[in-house]
């Protein structure tokens with residue numbers, strides 16, 4: 001694979017700096033191109049510098065683009081391990097298919113990322129809870145204003161050193177159930193990590209913040225009854241002795257953290273249901289004291305406990321504003337496997353060679 005070196009390296013964030021999420025990017029990126037008739041070609045590592053685009057590029061007008069998010073962790077023995085990358089590549093190809101973007105080789109992408117991670121070893125944060133966030137994306141680059149699938153694409157992978165989400169202690173989220181806007185509809189693009197979904201979610205998120213909430217709980221678009229997700233996380237509830245997460249219905253993004261949590265819970269002997277769950281059921285469970293926990297799952301936070309849910313103007317408190325036992329167990333198990341603190345019975349750590 002070609003490796004184009006850059007003349008000047010960037011300044012790295014100071015030791016102990018607030019890394020936050022998605023603020024810093026490393027020196028290099030992995031890229032490859034696609035042209036109709038040729039397929040994917042020219043995979044290489046090159047300097048991550050601002051790019052020039054034709055402003056007629058399809059992605060800038062019609063949003064033909066998909067992305068992914070995963071993390072790599074520095075292990076106690078100095079090796080680097082990525083958490084379940086095969087799942088992300090498979091999902092990215094499914095997202096691509098939905099957006100009429102040509103499939104790519106997961107092996108080529110994985111090889112590119114492994115070479116990139118190895119080259120950017122000096123950018124790895126070392127504090128507990130930190131990681132290297134990996135952001136692959138594919139965008140349609142052909143300059144053409146007809147509403148058609150592009151004949152040219154750019155695939156790229158950026159690396160972003162990321163801080164400990166819960167460094168300042170864990171403040172449970174305040175969520176408001178969104179009853180006006182919908183994130184996605186069955187038959188739409190909700191199952192795909194497609195860029196347009198996120199633009200469409202911004203207004204509801206902004207209104208929630210203006211009212212003092214962290215994010216919205218999305219309901220199904222048809223009946224505005226059933227819980228789908230929270231912001232851009234999957235949602236779990238503990239009601240009595242049942243752990244419930246909305247069943248994948250075509251408009252919910254199939255999270256890899258969700259899938260990992262389901263496996264850990266089932267193997268831990270918990271009663272787990274993937275089913276429809278209405279906002280009303282959640283409110284009633286909260287009222288009767290049966291709602292023991294609520295939390296979101298996703299790559300960025302892993303587990304984000306929920307302390308308050310507002311539904312139809314009424315606030316419901318969950319778990320006394322503290323992280324619940326099941327959320328804590330899941331957090332410890334997933335982050336333990338990711339960081340190498342715990343054994344990896346499922347083979348979720350993929351070590352780079």
Ligand SMILES: *Cc1c(COP(=O)(O)O)cnc(C)c1O
Nearest residue numbers: 232233234253255256257298299
């Ligand atoms: C990425 C994403 C998730 C979480 O998926 P993970 O694979 O667990 O990171 C959930 N919902 C939406 C809408 C997402 O984009």
